[in-house]
Amino acid sequence: MKFHMPVKVYCERDCVKTYSDEWTSLGHKALIVTGRSSAKNGALADVTDSLNAHQISYCIFDHTEENPSIEMVMQVRDMGIRENVDFVIGIGGGSPMDAAKAIALMIYHKDKDADYLYQQGDSTALPIVEVPTTCGTGSEVTPISVLTIHAKRTKSSIPHRIFPQYALVDGKYLASAPKKILVNTSVDSLGHLIESYINLGASPFSRMISEYGMALWKDVKPALLSDHVTDEDRDRMMLTSTLAGMAITHAGTTLPHGLSYFLTYEMHIPHGQAVGYFQPGYVAAAAPETQAKVLELIGCKDIAEFANLIHTLLGPLEIAPDMVDTAIKGIMANERKLKPVPYEVTEETLRKFFEMAM
Ligand SMILES: [Zn+2]
Structure with a gap:
């Protein structure tokens, strides 16, 4: 049994500035990889202020x-x-944090071309600091980098395992996030907790994290269903997401994530939403005692209540029958996502996942 999570995590308000002595000493010049919205939530300013203060x-x-x-x-x-x-x-x-890992790898391996991203080989990369501003991916603590491969019309994680050196996790960066983003990303973290729990790769270490994370998610739920989100809720959402990242680092994700990549590529459905649709079906197919444990932890009395909750949060999945067939065919050929599932998976099992989502 092994548990390897070598990322130094600071999870508290203002941690970017508080611990800047440490993380700014990783090098002499930083490349900041971000999107347009991080300028608005204060994370980019905290990072650049810290870098300026340390010259x-x-x-x-x-x-x-x-x-x-x-x-x-x-x-x-x-x-x-x-x-x-x-x-x-x-x-x-997840997008800038996953990209940062792949970029750090490819800068270190200057002489390699793009093919190296999907080749086995030395995974050494430049040191990485991750600052999450959504509460779903957990990428700040995982070695995973998922990229879009246009040639294959899908997304796939690169085979290199690249852990960041620091994860600086602060719930205050969620304050400006639209409600829809909080819902979609929190549902993604729930997917990470469930898929790493109902998983042949789970161990007592990862199960401990998944169970605690699901219990925390139960307390996040009321905020997702209301219009009132407090600072305490945001801190809890961030912590849940980081814990879920640790759980998938150990056990990985399974069928719902595999199916979600198809919905995201072909139908442009955001990642968390695409992952969320298949959670009730994934739990419903598990052994009765596992199912009962998951439902108890997340505070749902039965599968129907869980499916209802997902419907309320995400709305129904609208998808054409031929797209369902293509998605199922794709996942039945995806050995990596099928292997960790602790029950037999048939086309019928997967069809039920879709039925529960629609
Ligand atoms: Zn995910």
Whole structure:
């Protein structure tokens, strides 16, 4: 049994500035990878103030696309090499944080071309700091980087495992997030907790984290269903997301994530929403005692109540029958997502996932 989570995590208000002595000492020049919204939530300002205070220079790429592509990673890698940076800071949701890892890898391996991203080999990368500003991905504590491969019309994680050096987790960055983002990303973190729990790769270490995370999620639920979100709720959402990241680092994700990549690529459905649709079906197919445990932890009396909750939060999935067939065919050929499932998966099982979502 093994549990490896080598990221130094600070999870508290104002941690970017409080611990800036430490994380700014990773190098002499930073490449900041972010999206347009992080300027609004204060995270980018906290990071650049800290770098300025420690006289560390930096350059900023602030056009990270949603579901970053290999092409974008290579473009930002060229900028990092030109600017001679020696560490990378990802600020934002899963897209900039995942991209930061791939970019840090490719700057370190200057002589390699884009094919290296999906080849087995040395995974050494420049040091990475991650600052999440959404509460779903958990990317700040995972070694996972999911990129869009246009040639294959899907998303897929790169085989390299790249852990950040620091995760600076502060619930205050959620204050300006639209409600829809809080809902979608919190549902993503629930998916991470459930898929890592109903998983053959789970161990007592990861189960402990998944169980505690699901119990925390139960307390996040009322805020997701109301229009009133407090600072305490935001802190809890962030913590849940980081814990869920630790759980998937250990056990990985399974069928709902595998199916979600199809919905995201073909139908442009945001990641958390796409993942959320399949959670009731995934739980419903599990052994009765596992199912009961999950439902108890998240505070639902039965599967119907869970399915209702997902409907209320996300609305119904609208999808054409031929798209369902294509998605099912794709996942039945996806060994990586099928292998950790602790029950037999047939086309019929998957069809039920869709029925519960529609
Ligand atoms: Zn996810």
